[in-house]
Amino acid sequence: MNWRDLFYFSKGERRALTVLLLLITLSFLILQLTEEKIPSEYKEEKGTEKHLSVQHDTIKKTTKQSVPVKATKSSYRKKKEFLPRETKIPSERNFFSSQKYPKGTIVELNSADTTILKKVPGIGSTFARRIIRFRNLLGGFYSVTQLSEVYGIDYERYESIKSWFSADQSSIRLIKINHLSARELAKHPYINYKQAKTIERLVKQKSRLTGWENLQLLEEFTETDKERLVPYLSFE
DSSP, rough: OOGGGOOOOOHHHHHHHHHHHHHHHHHHHHHHHHHHHHHHHHHHHHHHHHHHHHHHHHHHHHHHHHHHHHHHHHHHHHHTTOOGGGGGOHHHHHHHOOOOOOOOOOTTTTTHHHHTTTTSSSSOOHHHHHHHHHHHHHOSSSOGGGGGGGOOOOHHHHHHGGEEEEHHHHHHHHETTOOOOOHHHTTTTTTTTHHHHHHHHHHHHSSSSSSGGGGTTSSTHHHHHHHHHHHGEOOO
């Protein structure tokens, strides 16, 4: 066997070998280029990280040196000492409104507002508002004894405050029963809905009520009702 026969390749085999060599050569070149590029980028990134860490440390040191916490707190305390202490000094209005009347003062119930009522010993904001609300429902107080009917005023409180008041009956708002409907009449604290319907029915029957005598014989009205209602009724 001739040794030349060992290195003889057909035309197709030679083409395949040529392609294979080209691929090997290209792979080698790409590998070389990649190896040269990666270290340089890695060095740049590593250098950047180091530079950033140095900057971060510098910023932290600068911040700690430029903003002393103790100095800031002490400065705030010093500044706070010079601020006006308004909460400890009541205004003139609050000072005088909180004062109570001296013993012997008489307050007229039908004209007093909440500010005046609160100056009476034993009466605060809550009871002052309740007295005004009940007065508006009644149309005014005809007697100081009606204070005992205000919600929350018990016997002891009433006894302690009754001597401070008077009631002017001339300022009472009267109920014109010949002109009001049952619903309107029933809004008064001393008239229930049944009594209001009775009054409405009588007004329709008689066209006009002339006095309490039109009501006193009816079972819906008692002597107590008469005592309480007469100061408020108008038969005009």
